[in-house]
Amino acid sequence: MTDTRPGDDIAALIEAKVAAAVEQAVREAVDRLRWAPRVYGDERKLHVHPTAVVNDALFNLSSGEITVEEYAFFGHGVSVLTGTHDITVFDRARQVTVPKSGRDVVIGRGAWISTNALVLGPCRIGEHAVVAAGSVVLADVEPFTVVGGTPARVLSTISERPGGTA
Missing domain, CATH: 1.20.5 (Single alpha-helices involved in coiled-coils or other helix-helix interfaces)
Structure with missing residues (x-):
């Protein structure tokens, strides 16, 4: 018992x-x-539309604002960075010398930023543009354009109405 x-x-x-x-x-x-998403910097400078999907993105807001418009979506591991450092100074000064503004990033309506892409501000990714996986974007991407590579370059363009609702 x-x-x-x-x-x-x-x-x-x-x-x-x-x-x-x-x-x-x-x-x-x-x-x-x-x-x-992971956010570094002032969260008030991040504007993500409720229809956007950003998964586990990293947003660095040190030197500007980031806007992600309607229906934009990200793959995994995307980084959108506004911050930069002054290469003309050294040691601790290089670590902490960061502009406070002027490096804004806008991800346009319906844009697709693929897995592990890196977007460096200032730039604008146009509506319904596509950034290929692993790309590094250093400049504006026109609407309905596919870019890829390091640095990203134009690979093709997309018909504005390929059966979708653009």
Whole structure:
């Protein structure tokens, strides 16, 4: 015969419920971190339309504002950076000499920024443009244009109405 005390069954039930709730909360927190963007700088300088999908992007707002317009979407690991450093100074000064503004980035309506692309401000990615995976964007991308490479260059253009609703 096992030696049980009154309430052991209730304690075990409560312990199991608490363990399940904690496990669920941890799983949800990890998912939020995995799929949430990372923001460096003043979050008030980041403007993401509610229809945009940015996944786990990194946004650096040190030197400007970033706007992501309607229906724009990102692959994973995209970085959009406004910050830069002054190469004419050295040591600690190089680390901390960062312009406060002037390097804004706008990602236009319906633009697709593919996985691991790097977008460096100042620039504008035009509406319905496509930035190929792994590309480095250093300048404006015209609307309905596909760019790729390092640095990104024009690969092709897209018909403005290829059966979609552009």
